[in-house]
Amino acid sequence: MSIEVRNIRKTFGNFVALDEVSLKVETGELVALLGMSGSGKTTLLRIISGLELPDSGSVHFHGSEATEVSVRDRRVGFVFQHYALFRHLSVFENVAFGLRVKPRASRPAEDYIRKRVHELLQLVQLDSMANRLPSQLSGGQRQRVALARALAVEPSVLLLDEPFGALDAKVRAELRRWLRRLHDELHITSVFVTHDQEEALELADRVVVMNQGRVEQIGTPADVYHHPATPFVYQFLGNVNLFHGRVEDGHVLIEGSSVELDEAPHRNGNAKERAHVYLRPHQLELALEASGGNEFRATVVHLNSAGPKVKVELVTEWGDPVFAEIDHDRFDALKLAKGHRVYARPKEKPRVFVYQI
Amino acid sequence: MAMAPTTTPQQLTQPGRRVQAAISEPRWVRLLLTTVAIGFLAMFLFIPLVAVFVNAFSLGYRVFFGAISDPDALSAIRLTLLTASIAVPLNLVFGLAAAWTIAKFDFRAKSVLMTLIDLPFAVSPVISGLIFVLLFGAEGWLGPWLAAHDLKIIFALPGIVISTTFVTFPFVARELIPVMQAYGNEEEEAAMVLGASGWQMFFRVTLPNVKWGLLYGIIICNARAMGEYGAVSVVSGKIRGLTATMPVFVELLYNGYEFAGAFAIASLLTSLALVTLAAKRILIYRSAVDSTGHQPQTPLVEKVGNIAA
Numbered sequence: 252m253s254i255e256v257r258n259i260r261k262t263f264g265n266f267v268a269l270d271e272v273s274l275k276v277e278t279g280e281l282v283a284l285l286g287m288s289g290s291g292k293t294t295l296l297r298i299i300s301g302l303e304l305p306d307s308g309s310v311h312f313h314g315s316e317a318t319e320v321s322v323r324d325r326r327v328g329f330v331f332q333h334y335a336l337f338r339h340l341s342v343f344e345n346v347a348f349g350l351r352v353k354p355r356a357s358r359p360a361e362d363y364i365r366k367r368v369h370e371l372l373q374l375v376q377l378d379s380m381a382n383r384l385p386s387q388l389s390g391g392q393r394q395r396v397a398l399a400r401a402l403a404v405e406p407s408v409l410l411l412d413e414p415f416g417a418l419d420a421k422v423r424a425e426l427r428r429w430l431r432r433l434h435d436e437l438h439i440t441s442v443f444v445t446h447d448q449e450e451a452l453e454l455a456d457r458v459v460v461m462n463q464g465r466v467e468q469i470g471t472p473a474d475v476y477h478h479p480a481t482p483f484v485y486q487f488l489g490n491v492n493l494f495h496g497r498v499e500d501g502h503v504l505i506e507g508s509s510v511e512l513d514e515a516p517h518r519n520g521n522a523k524e525r526a527h528v529y530l531r532p533h534q535l536e537l538a539l540e541a542s543g544g545n546e547f548r549a550t551v552v553h554l555n556s557a558g559p560k561v562k563v564e565l566v567t568e569w570g571d572p573v574f575a576e577i578d579h580d581r582f583d584a585l586k587l588a589k590g591h592r593v594y595a596r597p598k599e600k601p602r603v604f605v606y607q608i
Numbered sequence: 609m610a611m612a613p614t615t616t617p618q619q620l621t622q623p624g625r626r627v628q629a630a631i632s633e634p635r636w637v638r639l640l641l642t643t644v645a646i647g648f649l650a651m652f653l654f655i656p657l658v659a660v661f662v663n664a665f666s667l668g669y670r671v672f673f674g675a676i677s678d679p680d681a682l683s684a685i686r687l688t689l690l691t692a693s694i695a696v697p698l699n700l701v702f703g704l705a706a707a708w709t710i711a712k713f714d715f716r717a718k719s720v721l722m723t724l725i726d727l728p729f730a731v732s733p734v735i736s737g738l739i740f741v742l743l744f745g746a747e748g749w750l751g752p753w754l755a756a757h758d759l760k761i762i763f764a765l766p767g768i769v770i771s772t773t774f775v776t777f778p779f780v781a782r783e784l785i786p787v788m789q790a791y792g793n794e795e796e797e798a799a800m801v802l803g804a805s806g807w808q809m810f811f812r813v814t815l816p817n818v819k820w821g822l823l824y825g826i827i828i829c830n831a832r833a834m835g836e837y838g839a840v841s842v843v844s845g846k847i848r849g850l851t852a853t854m855p856v857f858v859e860l861l862y863n864g865y866e867f868a869g870a871f872a873i874a875s876l877l878t879s880l881a882l883v884t885l886a887a888k889r890i891l892i893y894r895s896a897v898d899s900t901g902h903q904p905q906t907p908l909v910e911k912v913g914n915i916a917a
Contacts, residue, residue, distance in 0.1 A: 300801060302801065322800050329798070335795050337813055337816075338795070338817065348799070348812070349802035349803055352802060352808045401802075403802075404802060
């Protein structure tokens with residue numbers, strides 16, 4: 252079932268949590284809402300679930316308006332950040348809850364409930380824990396119980412609020428892969444909220460980057476990573492070097508030096524224009540000799556070769572720190588050491604954002 | 609010994625004891641503090657407690673049973689039980705509603721409501737009784753109207769129930785508010801998303817979560833309701849065999865130099881106190897076992913109980 256939100260606005264007192272947010276999630280898609288805390292991502296998820304009402308705007312499930320449909324009747328599965336398992340009920344009863352509270356007419360028989368709950372517990376690999384209380388489970392196990400409980404009512408949409416937020420790194424990585432496989436099996440339309448860019452990029456079919464109550468960019472993980480639409484997305488996804496430039500004669504020059512980095516996009520030579528130039532560390536190439544092209548001089552201040560790439564921290568002549576990542580082969584060839592002066596140049600066209608002052 | 613400056617090999621093998629020695633006070637300080645605490649308890653709690661029972665049985669158990677089976681005494685016991693059996697359920701409903709409102713919603717008059725709930729704690733029970741006399745008494749605001757409709761509140765059961773309810777209404781609410789606040793809203797939200805109706809949510813999620821706190825509140829509320837003297841003595845008129853509750857009856861007997869009878873009834877009230885304390889201990893233990901599946905260090909209900917007390 253597809254989900255669509257149109258022009259959602261939500262305020263809490265003077266705080267604007269969501270500002271005219273529109274979004275469409277296609278049937279069977281797994282979409283990540285990615286942003287920092289306070290970006291409005293959880294509020295958006297709660298509005299989709301019906302736990303929160305928007306001030307204005309509408310929510311549509313499968314094309315029909317659901318804004319006024321009560322949370323009980325929306326048939327969404329919601330996995331809470333801290334799981335919100337019923338602490339006085341066993342794992343089995345937690346999962347059975349949604350089936351037991353159905354109106355008498357549509358409530359399944361006890362046999363069916365047993366069968367269904369055990370199926371779900373097998374799906375989340377917790378069948379042996381059926382009689383335990385939530386307090387007797389580990390974090391990862393609770394998370395899976397919460398998921399089984401949400402799936403028990405056969406929801407048309409699955410919503411997950413920071414599903415792995417409270418888990419340690421190793422469990423998180425395992426559960427992430429497991430959730431991806433589960434989604435590929437069940438193909439249930441799913442939206443999850445996360446502040447972890449790695450999680451969003453690895454897990455989601457599409458990523459919605461949110462900032463201060465607005466959608467910054469919607470796209471596939473590769474899209475948002477390689478073609479960020481706004482400076483925010485550039486900075487939020489992965490490490491990045493930021494250069495402050497000025498626009499001169501249709502070219503961008505880095506502040507405090509005459510290094511020319513790129514042609515300014517679609518702007519005339521206005522002296523009042525400034526530019527932000529973004530370059531990821533792996534887009535920088537280091538060399539010992541000048542090539543005469545677009546490049547600048549920098550001094551190596553720190554090296555870290557423990558990893559698939561060598562991380563080099565440099566300081567430019569005008570005092571800005573710059574980070575580069577180079578291959579081990581290249582590193583060996585250059586024989587870099589602390590204090591060496593090198594030439595740095597972009598391997599590909601950097602992304603330039605021009606703004607007026 | 610506790611301050612031993614050197615570490616013996618034996619102490620090294622017992623890390624627990626070494627830590628203990630390092631952080632605890634010198635022996636004489638511990639002895640002094642313990643003696644003071646126990647001495648105080650003995651003087652103000654234990655000796656009076658024993659005295660009540662000794663006096664109750666001082667003329668033999670025949671006199672004791674004679675005193676408590678006296679028709680006036682039976683009437684006092686009945687009246688007290690009846691009053692408590694109306695006041696406590698009323699406060700149960702009120703306490704649940706108030707705690708729910710305060711813990712689950714945000715609204716502007718919240719602190720005002722919290723303060724109002726505490727009002728009966730702040731006002732002397734005698735004053736509360738007087739307020740009801742002023743309201744419902746023959747000379748009171750509603751007095752003429754009540755008289756015209758032949759309704760008796762003051763010097764009758766309704767007055768006793770109303771004043772007892774007023775004096776004891778903070779107990780359940782105060783007990784529940786922190787428990788509900790600590791649990792937050794998430795489980796209720798989870799129940800709603802799973803399709804539960806309001807009542808299903810309340811009976812299947814909210815109530816089981818707060819049940820020990822609720823029972824605790826009920827027990828304390830009940831003990832207070834049965835023991836209430838100040839407000840009841842003002843509104844009841846203290847008519848033997850008619851409007852005298854147990855505490856009022858104890859006073860009437862005592863003032864009439866019927867000491868053995870006074871202490872006999874007093875011993876019943878004291879037994880109620882002991883049962884209450886025992887029930888409280890059991891509840892705290894049960895809630896601790898329930899909330900974690902094993903025995904924790906500080907159960908929530910106990911923390912809450914300390915705040916309310």
